[in-house]
Amino acid sequence: MARPLVFITGASSGIGQALAACYYRAGWSLALTARRAGEIQAWAAAERLEPGRYAVYAADVADTASIVAAGQQCLARQGLPQVVIANAGISIGVDTAVREDLDVIARTYATNNVGLAATFHPFVAAMVARGSGTLVGIASVAGMRGLPGHGAYCASKAAVISYCESLRGELRASGVKVVTICPGYVDTPLTRQNRYAMPFLLLPAQFAERAARAIGRGSSYRVIPWQMAIVAALLRWLPNSLFDRLLAGRPRKHRQGE
Structure with missing residues (x-):
């Protein structure tokens, strides 16, 4: 039987690369996408991946035509994936009083939101026609409440x-599942410059294994690790006055150029 295929964006480092390794070990074929396609190739060579079990597509998810083309190339070259993981994202601190940061906000939305929808787009109709498939959006616990200086990402x-x-x-009646994964803190290049404590920090491989299990079960929504689900729920229900007081003086995310 043909190996199942997973399509992953942001696969050149961090969570995306860890997910690629996890699925490869589980016997899947890989369709890997990133702006830095050369870094994926270097990783695949270092890991001695079988050439017939992966393909690399250079694309920028912030450029709709680019990521849609990558999806179409995957369909033509490798076929229709069983799982599509829209993982690529950026996280940069912003200050609305600074004009340049408005451009950062626009780029964040282009990457994290329009790019996610554009990642799914080439596969939706074909998955519906087949009657199966899983579309995975990588969100974040940070999406549950706004953090000072982190408005664009949150x-x-x-x-x-x-x-x-x-x-x-x-897509409920189509047979196509949509899974939302909300990571807490994961030790990646995206988080290593953070100037604040990161409770329940996971290694990328730990996160990937738990995420793959949730995806395989078709969970509609999962916070990883589970402890962060409790923390996020408590923060969500705090009155605004207490929430604001709790975060007063908290170090902010680095802005662009800092």
């Missing part, structure tokens, strides 16, 4: 959660 991940929920309802 807002974009809140939008991922709502978008995937909407898409899940649209």
Whole structure:
């Protein structure tokens, strides 16, 4: 039997690369996408991946035509995936009083939101026609409440959660599943510059294994690790006055150039 195929964006490092390794070990074939396609190739060579079990597509998810073309190339070269994971994302601190940061906000939404929808787009109709498939949006616990200095990322991940929920309802009767994964803190290049404590920090491989299990079960929504689900729920229900006081003086995310 043919190996199942997973399509992963942001596969050049961090969570995306860990997911690729996890699925490869489980016997899947890989369709890997990133702007830095050379880094994926170097990783695949270092890991001695079988050439027939993976393909690399250079694409920028912030460029709709680019990521749609990558999906179409995957369909033509490798066929229709069983799982599509829209993982690529950026996280940069912003200050609305700074003009340049408005451009950062626009780029964040283009990558984390429009890019996610564009990642799914080439596969939706074919999955519906087949009557099966799983579309996975990587959101974040940060999407559950706004954090000072982190407005672009928090807002974009809140939008991922709502978008995937909407898409899940649209596809409910089609046989195509939509899974929302909300990571807590994972030790990746995206988080290593954070200036604040990161409770329940996971290694990328730990996160990937738990995420793959949730995806395999078709879970509609999963926070990883589970401890962060409790933390997020408590923060969600805090009155605004207490929430604001709790975060007063908290170090902010690095802005672009810092």
